[in-house]
Amino acid sequence: MNTDSLLSMTGIDKRFAGIPALSGASFAVGRGEVHALIGQNGAGKSTLIKVLTGYYKRDAGEVVFDGKPFEVSSPQQAQASGISTIYQEINLVPYRSITENICLGREARRYGLLDWKRMHQEAEALLRRFKVRADVRRPLMEFNTATQQMVAIARAIGFSAKLVIMDEPTSSLDEREVAVLFNVIRQLKQEGVSVVFVSHKLDELYEVCDRVTIMRDGRTVKTAAMNEIDKIGLVSSMLGRAIDRAEGHATAFSDRDEKKIGEVLLSAESLAIGQIVQDVSFDVRSGEIAGFAGLLGAGRTETARLVFGIDRPRAGTMTFNGHNFDPHKPSDAIAAGMGFCTEDRKSEGIVPDMSVAENMMLALMPKLSKSGVIDEKAQRDIVERFVRQLGIKCSGPDQKVRELSGGNQQKVLLGRWLAMNPRLLILDEPTRGIDIGAKGEIQALIKSLADQGLAVLMISSELEEVIEGADRVFVLREGISVAEFDRDDATEDAVMSAMAHGSAPTIAEAAP
Amino acid sequence: DAPPLKKKDTYKVGFAQTESNNPWRLAQTASMQEEAKKRGWQLVYTDAASSAAKQVADVNSMIAQGVDLIFLAPREEKPLIPAIKAAKNAGIPVILLDRNVDASLAKPGEDYVTFIGSNFIEEGQRVADWLVKNANGKTTIIELEGTTGSSPANDRKKGFDEVIAKNPDFKIVASQTGDFARDKGRQVAETLLQAHPDANVVYAHNDEMAMGAISAIEAAGKVPGKDILVLSIDGGKEAVQAVVDGKIAAVVECNPRFGPKAFDTAVAYAAGEKIPDKIINPDQFYDASNAKDLLSTAY
Amino acid sequence: MARYGTLIALALLILFNFAFTRNFATMQTLNVNLTQVCTIVIVAVGMTLVIATGGIDLSVGSLMAISGALAPMIFLGKIVPIDNVALAVAAAMIIAVGVAGLFGLFNGWLIARFRIQPIVATLVLFIAGRGIAQVLTNGNLQTFRIPQFQWIGLGRLFGIPVQVVLMVLLVIAAAWMLKRTVFGRQIIAIGGNERAAELSGIAVAKVKLIVYAISGFCAGIAGLVVIAINSSSDANLVGMGMELDAIAAVAVGGTLLSGGKATIIGTLLGAMTIQLVRYTLLANGVPDAAALVVKAGIIVLAVWIQQHGRRA
Amino acid sequence: MTRQRLISMLGSYGVVLALLLLVLFGWARYDYFLGFFNITSVLRYNSMFALVALGMCFVIMTGGIDLSVGSTAALGSVVAALASPQGALTGLGAGVGAGLCVGLINAILVTRLKIMPFVATLAMMLAASGTALLLADNQSVSVSYESGFTSIGQDNFLGFPIPAWIAIVAYVVGWIVLNFTSTGRGVLAVGGNEDATRLMGLPADRIKFLVYLASGGLAGLAGVILASQFGAGQPIEGVGWELFAIAAVVVGGTLLTGGVGSVGATLAGVLLLGILFNVLNFENGKGWISLSAYWQSVIRGLFLLVVVILQAKLSSRGSVAVREY
């Protein structure tokens, strides 16, 4: 490892409306090293990055980059100085083509005008490095989240930068894609480029990172070489306390009590919509956690959307609670007793300018009102209860949701549905982008909810989460439900092979 | 010379109106349409919706359709010149109605046949002259102007203000636009009466604003006609009735019934008669002395 | 803080007037300003709700014209003769306002059903609506003297002009609705994040329909007030330019045009500010052309103070 | 996919199709409709709207709006008329310069003071109109006929009206800027997602600044044509031009939310709306029905309704039409 420092930030302060997000944070990255930056939700990782790239103006502190004091006032300048950034939320332009999203800002020119042919070639070449095949002339919004994430990464790599910053690039990638990304990171490293890597998936860090910096409450509390610190060490520095976790479990889903599982609540038969969902069947019982596993784009989210009445299926039937179930719109599903935490928090979940309380009460509100008038007191009680129960870190129920960190926003959304006291809760990537502490809390919460008789349909791209958490696992592949595993049969190997080939034992046996 | 008009039994003529957003314009249009119907002529009617530029385009589309003659109520003095020239080039005679064009740029008998209409400056003068004679000590004037920048507003102000300037007893304490509209006229009058409690004359550039001013005066607890004299231009039936009722002191008529005179002129022109450069409509003047008798003849 | 921007501007204007405008400190001044601001506020209340959902309504002026054209046709017996004056007036009011509300509903239908952008959807009625009013009346002025009807423009309740009472009631009702009711919060949620609102079970299309209908309804009321004061209805001019006045009032009042946030009281203050600016300029004899420039400056200033306040 | 593409193509070329149909209708129904005189006079008149709509198109693609274009054109015409005695080019420069000044103020209000475009340009609509009236002393201002200033608006070049040439050049330049310069792509990116554009390191504020400036300049140019075509600077012209321009841009398939747009389709939108007026005038000349101005506005409203509903239907089925190069 090269200890010659490329970037050093010291004593960084940043306040939002008087509340400190960073206080005296420092951070140093060597040349050609891959440096992990971790911390709980709201620890200040994204803020630190945005301060570095000039998106936010820092209140105090010093930054030295490449041996010179570094003063930039816009991401544009940062990019020109050699810092390329992939931000936490995918920040691209959906209406524009992949090529534009990759090449904007460093266009190829001929006779002073844009050379589209060359730009298309360049975009294709970059994507090939990530093993992504896509028509680069089509608008970005026609592609799934993973491809979009890859485009964002390709864009950042395309600028020949000295430092590439990746804020949670893997949260919407599956394992195959993560592996590809890691290869690219290793290549970058060989070329002498430094990488800052933010992730909540601690295992990943050990694969590619050289050093790690841990943040807590706006401070950097520890920097260590990756091979000198173990996972427990990471976590306890993040949380600021010693932890004890049942050995052998990667998640908080230990010890489900299977006796409490009741009758079938929801069952779906041969659902189909467009090309994305071809033939999906499954059922969920009350008190049970049913998991959906599958590669990205397997059609899990689309299936969930059918169940919740967001889209209408072109074929298939559903029953809910023993009755035929054919929701036309989300409110039908909600009336029947369902809740749905979407995977895209920012655009489908929160109402950013509303308060924590208002966001949490959005679905429940009509029920808690007397002839249309809101019962403020009853709502406040409920909100306060959930803020406490879910451990939401906010200055109070009246803080705007946009000011919370991603993980806390997710908890608010969970609260929104839990407050409804639903019979079935659909959770699409419930712990995506959530720190390990909160993740454990949320998982424990899901478990206890199921224990109380709630039916849970959980979609997760984290295999461990599905395998350890779910009582039954349904595997989807290319829009078809290819396998079903009971808790005991759901081993990592079995599920993975079903995800990849669809040749699950049950189906293989049935086939001639 | 202006292009000739062939003698025919019936013609296809164009009428390019400037706008249809006030009773006066509506009466004018109705009069033209009635007359065309009566004579069995075909009338191509366009409405420029208060835009001089659109009016030129309208005239051009009439030229394209090959009308025999164009009646044009030019919205403005200068911008309509190109339309008149284009018609001349296409051999189509033009008769101007109610507003004239810039005499230095287009000449009657040469570029267009003639101008039939009223004289806005003179209208303002007539109102002022009446006031100077009948003021009875009421000399503090509020003026409600028409739409800012429009030629009747400019001319009615000019004619009135010039006469008042020659009579040092009189004073215009406020002059603001009421957009030729009743509601706006009322609101402006309310404000100005409040800011100038000593005012005792309101001169409005049209009937609509005068009616609005009457409401404003009444709302301020004063009596129109007694505490405050209201003067107006246009002389529509409602205004003349208000003169009879004593609410308006005097009003100059500006008669919109152009149809008969306009079509007669066209026929005379086709017959080869000599047409004067200007044909001024004889306009009535109503005040308490004659309003009752003439009420039935008001438009 | 956001609200204080407008308040400060308003206070400064009042101070200026005390110092420089003749005859300002009188009840009649208050009366004039309150009665003149009424129609703008009534329309702007509906507009605030529309803007809170992230939309805009350009058709309000035309809907005022439609309601203003319809009412006299009914109570003057041009459609069907009605002998009882009270009945005729009541029918006229209900039908005129109802029709304006229906046209508002039509706006909402275009926006909710076809997902046409509000500015374009309401542009349709902005253009066609006035035409409809003109076609109804053939463009002719309708004049009338019906005290029972004109009461809403000229009458007084406990010494306060009826239209002012109407305005205050509407403002209070809307402010309360926005703050305390489920419907109000749903409006804000839709403006803040429409997809999230839909996924939370809010009937987005229905809420939008109602909001645009309310805007049409408010415009209808304003149309009646205008013609009642003037004892005449001119389809060509009633409500002309009202959409811009109302939007300016909403913006100066501190409601973001992007939606997701709204203050009715702010809108009231915004309308008052604009009204007082107009009064000040007129009363001090500022030429109309210059007045336009000053008005522009004050709108910019007020909105800027607003946003500055919000960021601090 | 191909079906979807077809529909999205229809969405973007629908306006061209509608334009062709309307022209065909006019040609079949009216004598002289496609006569040289009518064609040139329609083009001469609508070139002003074309320029204003081009500026509006760019502003709207960034997700903004410019309500001040009509007053700016009026101001431009007054300033150009006042300057015209100094020569045709001086008049031209002065008119465009006045437009650029308004555009500059809009740009500063929007990008520096962060005032919402709707409000900022609404204020400038009042201010520009007031300034025009002040400069013109509330009256039309004669242009100088000696300086050759009127040639700009009234003469032909290669048998075609000069204003139409100006508009064509402006649209070609606009098309190249939009599709073959980074600023042009930046315009679409800013409209598509301003925050992302900023984070991607593009100068979002500079792009928006330029767009408002350009809109002002184009409106000023339209004002120059207005003054020279009609021989007078007209402070009270331009009322409602902004709505005409917005309608043309929208009919051309540009999303008001920004991020998607086409220069060519905007031109088609202008011609479509402009020729509709012309057709209504010709229809009146037929003597079949005499459409009062009132019916005309009802018909124009209905026409807009039909076009936007069709477009909404098309774009909800296909994905948004995105031009590829």
Ligand SMILES: Nc1ncnc2c1ncn2[C@@H]1O[C@H](COP(=O)(O)OP(=O)(O)OP(=O)(O)O)[C@@H](O)[C@H]1O
């Ligand atoms: N624009 C903002 N306005 C106000 N507060 C903010 C803003 N952005 C961030 N914060 C606050 O700053 C703190 C740090 O947030 P930041 O997004 O940097 O966390 P993070 O470490 O990236 O978390 P996560 O892992 O959830 O992404 C949080 O408490 C957050 O509420």
Ligand SMILES: Nc1ncnc2c1ncn2[C@@H]1O[C@H](COP(=O)(O)OP(=O)(O)OP(=O)(O)O)[C@@H](O)[C@H]1O
């Ligand atoms: N708007 C869209 N346009 C085109 N294709 C889409 C669109 N949305 C989704 N798809 C495609 O549908 C497929 C299934 O998507 P879906 O989101 O249901 O998958 P998933 O299994 O839930 O994966 P993820 O973990 O990403 O949510 C993806 O391959 C994606 O390419």
Ligand SMILES: [Mg+2]
């Ligand atoms: Mg973060």
Ligand SMILES: [Mg+2]
């Ligand atoms: Mg998914």
